[in-house]
């Protein structure tokens with residue numbers, strides 16, 4: 001899971017550098033906030049894991065494990081960039097959710113915090129931008 005965060009970090013940087021067109025200034029900055037947050041998460045989890053016997057994933061092992069997730073360097077518009085960032089966040093959430101079953105309770109609460117953050121970013125900010133609804137709103141019709 002930390003190996004995937006290293007890939008996600010790299011992907012967000014790739015998106016940050018290569019976004020073009022409408023909304024550039026906003027999205028360029030937003031993606032920087034994203035890779036900064038992911039970098040802090042990876043750093044935090046790796047440093048907590050080492051005393052517990054986990055090893056730092058090498059960039060080589062991360063690339064081998066997640067080769068198909070690595071984004072090619074190319075110009076992308078804002079919509080495509082944010083959609084790819086969204087997909088990356090969702091995958092990170094899935095991997096953190098799986099890892100949550102195998103770690104001690106202090107790490108579980110950290111992962112819960114990160115999952116909450118990533119979900120909020122993905123399902124609120126990113127999805128509002130790309131315009132694809134997640135869950136149906138739970139609207140109760142109170143008319144008689």
Ligand SMILES: [Fe+2]
Pocket residue numbers: 016032
């Ligand atoms: Fe930058």
